[in-house]
Amino acid sequence: MLKDDKKGCSWKKINDGIKKQEGFVRKTWLSGLNSGTVGGLYEFNSLESAQKFAWDYFPNEPRAFGVSFQTKLFDGDIVEAASRDMDSPHYD
Numbered sequence: 001m002l003k004d005d006k007k008g009c010s011w012k013k014i015n016d017g018i019k020k021q022e023g024f025v026r027k028t029w030l031s032g033l034n035s036g037t038v039g040g041l042y043e044f045n046s047l048e049s050a051q052k053f054a055w056d057y058f059p060n061e062p063r064a065f066g067v068s069f070q071t072k073l074f075d076g077d078i079v080e081a082a083s084r085d086m087d088s089p090h091y092d
Contacts (some may be wrong), residue, residue, distance in 0.1 A: 014061060018042075021057055023049025026090075043076070043090065 011029070018027060025043040032038070046052040054071045062069035076083070076090070084091045 021049070021053050025054070
């Protein structure tokens, strides 16, 4: 569970910042089992918006917590049929 840290950063504050990013569609939070790590799957309306988020905005979040991070960009359109076959909630 993501909790407030010493600097007052909470998931609500992080969510507010992410929601303001250009092209943002949705995020699903993830929490590592027995590791204390958090992460997520993000969706943007274009590759350009995703790149801008990944390169310009996102690196500042983990820095605020003093932790490392990793970012990978994926193309959901390429695997849409496979995701639909698995009843993915992202394809209504």
